Amino acid sequence: MSDGPTTETETAISIRESITPWDRYEHGATQIVHHARTAFQDVCIADTPAFGRMLVLDGIVQSSQNDEFIYHEALVQPAMFAAGNPRSVLVLGGGEGATLREVLRWPSVARAVMIDIDAELVGLARTHLVEWHKGCFEDARAEVLFTDAVAFLEETHERFDVVISDMTDPVEDGPSTFCFTQEFFASIRGVLNPGGVLAVQAGPWSPVEIGLHARVVRTMRSVFSEALSYPCNAPVYGRSLGFVVASDTPVLDRVAATTVPDEVVAALRAVPPLVAAGLLAKTPFVERAIDSDDRLYTDETPPATHGAAGWES
Numbered sequence: 001m002s003d004g005p006t007t008e009t010e011t012a013i014s015i016r017e018s019i020t021p022w023d024r025y026e027h028g029a030t031q032i033v034h035h036a037r038t039a040f041q042d043v044c045i046a047d048t049p050a051f052g053r054m055l056v057l058d059g060i061v062q063s064s065q066n067d068e069f070i071y072h073e074a075l076v077q078p079a080m081f082a083a084g085n086p087r088s089v090l091v092l093g094g095g096e097g098a099t100l101r102e103v104l105r106w107p108s109v110a111r112a113v114m115i116d117i118d119a120e121l122v123g124l125a126r127t128h129l130v131e132w133h134k135g136c137f138e139d140a141r142a143e144v145l146f147t148d149a150v151a152f153l154e155e156t157h158e159r160f161d162v163v164i165s166d167m168t169d170p171v172e173d174g175p176s177t178f179c180f181t182q183e184f185f186a187s188i189r190g191v192l193n194p195g196g197v198l199a200v201q202a203g204p205w206s207p208v209e210i211g212l213h214a215r216v217v218r219t220m221r222s223v224f225s226e227a228l229s230y231p232c233n234a235p236v237y238g239r240s241l242g243f244v245v246a247s248d249t250p251v252l253d254r255v256a257a258t259t260v261p262d263e264v265v266a267a268l269r270a271v272p273p274l275v276a277a278g279l280l281a282k283t284p285f286v287e288r289a290i291d292s293d294d295r296l297y298t299d300e301t302p303p304a305t306h307g308a309a310g311w312e313s
Contacts, residue, residue, distance in 0.1 A: 015046060015054070017061055017238075020209060025238040027054065027061070033128055038120040041168070045128050051236050055096060055129065057121075057168050064236040065131050068098055073271040074232040075243055076102035078280060079162050079199035081258040081273050082251045086161035087111070090191065092149045092179070093201075094166035095121040097133025100144075103164065104136050105264050112142050113158070119146040150178055153187035163188050165200040180216050181297045185223040185246075195249045198224070205231045205242035207285055212303060213242035214289035219296045220246045228252065229286050230279040245280065252280050 013029040029046040033053070036043055044056040052065030063071055076099055080086060085108035091099050095116045103112050116122055122144065126137060137144060145152065149167075165188070167176040178184060180202070188198050200220070203212040213229065220227035227246035234241070245251055256277045265272060271279070297303055 013046065015056055017059060019238060027051065034124060038118050040118045043121055043124060045124065053129065060169055061236055063096060067234045067236050068132055070234040070270040071232055072098040072102050073268055075099060075166060075199055075201055076164055077268065077271045078245050078255055078276040079164060079197040080106060081260065081276055082197045082245065082247065082254040083162045084258065088160045090160040090163045092163065092165045092167060096125045096129050097136055099164055099166045100142060101134055101136040104139050104141060105267050107261055107263065109141060114142065114144045115147060115149050115152050117146065117148050150184060153191060156191060159191055159193045161193050161196050163192060163198045165198065167201060169203060177302050178299060180303050181299050182219050182222055183299045185220050189223055196247065197251065198246045200244045202242045202244045205240040210286065210289045214286065215295060215297055217244050217290050220244055222296055224248055226251055228280050252277065255280060
């Protein structure tokens with residue numbers, strides 16, 4: 001299990017995260033800004049010398065002030081490039097507000113709906129993670145709803161050009177267990193406009209932890225005509241994370257041919273269109289992992305990571 005934040009001395013705080021059942025990544029912090037249990041998860045916000053402020057949920061590092069832009073650009077922008085000039089976007093999760101921030105960079109976006117189950121977490125982000133959301137919650141185009149993503153998808157009659165699923169890892173007893181299943185992705189497909197694009201945070205991309213990510217990709221390929229795996233290389237995680245972009249219309253050609261508004265290009269620091277196109281090229285070890293099995297995640301067989309982020313036996 002992830003150890004979470006622990007105070008070792010009065011001045012030295014250690015934030016430990018299990019990478020596998022045998023390996024651990026550790027950050028030193030100078031202070032715990034907030035640490036509490038919400039109705040859904042353990043929340044720790046800490047200040048660190050190396051990465052600045054850091055958000056940790058259920059003992060797993062979510063993002064840090066100094067490199068969150070790499071994570072959030074990598075998650076959001078390839079899907080936005082593929083969509084062209086999206087007008088309607090749905091964000092599932094993303095409690096820090098940075099995913100919503102990246103969506104709202106696009107002047108074409110007329111409406112962005114963010115769904116998060118944990119109102120208390122979003123409230124903490126509004127107060128303590130201003131560098132992440134940069135006030136985007138106040139944008140007139142944004143609507144934030146506090147409800148279960150699965151229930152929202154079943155009940156909504158809206159359609160979207162892009163859906164971004166920025167869920168926490170599916171650890172045992174966490175709030176995102178059923179947000180990586182075939183049924184969940186089929187529900188998302190049902191709310192996409194023709195040619196719509198889905199992007200998903202999909203677990204570690206490291207060769208020693210590839211099992212969860214490979215099965216997420218395989219599951220998405222059972223629902224969409226195309227699902228492409230690609231890495232996010234933000235240093236705070238100690239290894240690459242895996243994302244997936246999916247659509248019923250080929251994605252890579254659209255990303256390569258996209259025309260991006262000047263104000264969006266000027267704002268990007270990590271994943272402009274040429275970088276996105278390169279990231280989406282198929283990687284042999286990942287494709288072999290995807291093809292090595294035929295199991296899918298379903299509501300009857302959801303992910304079970306046994307506490308270590310992304311690790312399955």
